[in-house]
Amino acid sequence: MTAPFLKLTDVCKSFGSTQVLKDISLEVKPGEVLCLLGDNGAGKSTLIKVLSGFHEPTSGTMEVEGEPVKFKSPRDASDRGIATVHQFGGTFPLMSIGRSFFVGAEPKKGWGPFKRFDNKFAGEIAVREMRSLGITRITDGNRLVGGLSGGERQALAIGRAVHFGAKLLILDEPTAALGVKEATHVLRIIMQARQQGLAVILVTHNVTHAMKVGDHFAVLIHGALAADFRKGERTREEITDLMAGGEAMAELEAEIAAYETAHEGHAPEAGDLERMLNEK
Numbered sequence: 391m392t393a394p395f396l397k398l399t400d401v402c403k404s405f406g407s408t409q410v411l412k413d414i415s416l417e418v419k420p421g422e423v424l425c426l427l428g429d430n431g432a433g434k435s436t437l438i439k440v441l442s443g444f445h446e447p448t449s450g451t452m453e454v455e456g457e458p459v460k461f462k463s464p465r466d467a468s469d470r471g472i473a474t475v476h477q478f479g480g481t482f483p484l485m486s487i488g489r490s491f492f493v494g495a496e497p498k499k500g501w502g503p504f505k506r507f508d509n510k511f512a513g514e515i516a517v518r519e520m521r522s523l524g525i526t527r528i529t530d531g532n533r534l535v536g537g538l539s540g541g542e543r544q545a546l547a548i549g550r551a552v553h554f555g556a557k558l559l560i561l562d563e564p565t566a567a568l569g570v571k572e573a574t575h576v577l578r579i580i581m582q583a584r585q586q587g588l589a590v591i592l593v594t595h596n597v598t599h600a601m602k603v604g605d606h607f608a609v610l611i612h613g614a615l616a617a618d619f620r621k622g623e624r625t626r627e628e629i630t631d632l633m634a635g636g637e638a639m640a641e642l643e644a645e646i647a648a649y650e651t652a653h654e655g656h657a658p659e660a661g662d663l664e665r666m667l668n669e670k
């Protein structure tokens with residue numbers, strides 16, 4: 391059996407007295423897509439930030455390839471092969487494709503004071519990496535990133551991550567702003583990354599997209615892992631219900647809190663509680 395690339399055990403994250411992540415235990419293996427699902431405010435972004443070194447967990451452990459890790463910065467996470475791609479690809483609209491691809495790691499040509507950015511090389515590599523992800527329409531690395539479609543920008547960002555040695559790709563809502571065709575293309579790129587043996591964490595609200603590419607699913611509700619299951623173990627309706635259930639429970643909790651505030655800290659009586667539950 392393949393060993394996990396990343397393993398979390400009882401990871402918690404609090405900000406002051408607010409506990410945002412509660413005892414998260416999860417793993418993702420090479421060549422596997424883990425879909426992280428959850429409603430707004432469930433804790434998905436916070437979990438991504440913990441995984442990518444922006445936040446340190448308050449407690450719990452993380453292991454990468456079997457070794458315990460403590461990320462002090464995003465650099466530490468990227469040094470371990472964890473790359474996060476955000477919704478719009480995190481690329482720079484006014485840069486050329488080649489320059490954007492190599493930001494922070496610019497290839498140089500010439501020597502001494504004559505050293506300069508090797509534009510031709512950068513453009514060729516960027517175009518080649520995008521081509522390997524199925525983007526064949528882009529042949530000129532001098533084109534501006536701003537002129538690319540949303541899907542092409544995602545491909546550029548993913549190609550860049552792969553080129554610089556990512557082993558785990560974290561994709562944050564990569565299809566959210568895209569049309570159907572572009573979204574399908576991005577899903578295809580995810581499948582390709584998976585085939586190349588990368589581990590992928592796909593964060594999405596879209597159950598249909600998740601079901602198309604996911605091998606493994608984790609649903610967060612109020613910062614806790616409400617469900618963790620593999621492909622085929624739940625139907626689309628069950629997954630959608632789970633996510634919607636989280637929302638309804640949140641409303642109920644808010645009603646109970648409001649009741650307690652209005653009744654000098656007294657919890658609702660059984661009858662009142664039953665009425666609230668029946669309204670859900």
Ligand SMILES: Nc1ncnc2c1ncn2[C@@H]1O[C@H](COP(=O)(O)OP(=O)(O)OP(=O)(O)O)[C@@H](O)[C@H]1O
Nearest residue numbers: 405408409410428429430431432433434435436437
């Ligand atoms: N720095 C912080 N300080 C205090 N609370 C925070 C902080 N960051 C996040 N939270 C809270 O943690 C909860 C989870 O937020 P998070 O952004 O992780 O959710 P999410 O699932 O990514 O939501 P969305 O899908 O809307 O982006 C929210 O209630 C949020 O207000």
